[in-house]
Amino acid sequence: MNRYERAWLIFAVLMVAAFLGIIAYFNFAAGLKPPHDVEVIDPLRVSQDPRFSQPRVEEVEPGKRYNIYMVARMWSYYPREIQVPRGAEVRFYITSPDVQHGFQVVGTNVQANVIPGYVTVIDARFEKPGEYLIVCNEYCGRGHHFMRAKLRVTEGY
Numbered sequence: 132m133n134r135y136e137r138a139w140l141i142f143a144v145l146m147v148a149a150f151l152g153i154i155a156y157f158n159f160a161a162g163l164k165p166p167h168d169v170e171v172i173d174p175l176r177v178s179q180d181p182r183f184s185q186p187r188v189e190e191v192e193p194g195k196r197y198n199i200y201m202v203a204r205m206w207s208y209y210p211r212e213i214q215v216p217r218g219a220e221v222r223f224y225i226t227s228p229d230v231q232h233g234f235q236v237v238g239t240n241v242q243a244n245v246i247p248g249y250v251t252v253i254d255a256r257f258e259k260p261g262e263y264l265i266v267c268n269e270y271c272g273r274g275h276h277f278m279r280a281k282l283r284v285t286e287g288y
C-alpha cells in the first residue's frame with residue numbers, strides 16, 4: 132500500500148474514533164442526553180386539561196413557590212399578565228394548541244421552545260423587581276409580532 136494512502140487511512144480511522152469518543156464521553160461520563168421525560172399532550176385537547184383550560188398563576192407556597200400555567204397560541208399568551216414576588220421559585224408549564232412558539236422573558240435567561248404536543252417546563256427565579264416583557268421569538272405567522280405578555284416581579288410578598 133502506498134504510504135500516503137496508509138497515512139490517510141490511519142488518519143480517517145483516528146478521526147472516527149475521536150468523534151465516537153466525544154459522543155461516548157458526553158453520553159456516559161458527562162450524562163448529557165436529549166430530553167426523554169418530557170410530558171406529551173394532545174394539542175387538540177389542551178383546553179380540556181384543567182391546567183390549561185384556565186391558564187393562571189398558582190400559589191403553591193405563598194411568597195415562595197409558584198406554578199404558572201400558560202398557553203401560547205397564535206398570537207397571544209394566556210394569561211396576558213402574570214405576577215410573582217422577587218426571589219420566589221417559579222415553575223412555568225407552557226403548551227401550544229397550534230404551532231411552535233418561542234417563549235422568552237426579555238432581559239433574563241428564561242427562554243424555551245413551546246411545541247404543540249408537549250408541555251414545556253421551565254424553572255426560574257426573578258431577583259430584580261420590575262416589569263418584564265414576554266415575547267414570542269419563533270416566527271408563528273402573521274400576528275407573530277403582536278404575541279406578548281407581561282411579567283411583573285413585585286418587591287415582596
Ligand SMILES: [Cu+2]
Nearest residue numbers: 232267271278
Ligand atoms: Cu408565537
